[in-house]
Amino acid sequence: MKKLFYLLLLLLPALAVAQNNVDAREIIDKINRGETVTYRNATITGKLDFTGLSNRTLKPEKTYASWTGRTKTFISTVNVPLQFTNCTFTDEVLAYYSVEKENDEGGSEIYKADFNQDVLFEGMHL
DSSP, rough: OHHHHHHHHHHHHHHHHHTTTTHHHHHHHHHHTTTOOEEEEEEEESSSEGGGGGTOEEOOOOSSBBBOOOEEEEEEEOOOOEEEEEEESSSOOEEEEEEOSSSSTTOEEEEEEOSSEEEEEESOOO
C-alpha cells in the first residue's frame, strides 16, 4: 500500500503537466462539435487555424475580377465562445490569410474566420 501511495505521488505532477498541453487540433474539434473553448495556463501546440472549420463555405462570387484574376473567399464561422487565459502558443494562430494562385488563371484565395461569440486572448504568450 505504501508503494502505491508513492507511485501516485510521483504520477500526479506528471499528469498535471500532461493536461496543460493541448493540441490545436483538439480545439478545432471542440469548435466543430459546438463546444465552448476555455483554457487557462495551457500550452497550445501546433497551428491553431480557425479558417479550416468543418462549416467552411465559399462566399458567393460577385462579378469581380481584377487584372490578376478572380478572388475566391472561403469563410469559416466560429459559433462558440473562446477564452484563452495565460496560454502559450507554440505555432501560428490564424483567422485570416490569402494565397496567390500560381496557374494560368491567376487570382487568389482568401481564407477567413468570422466569430459570432465572445473571443478572449488574455496574457497570451507566443
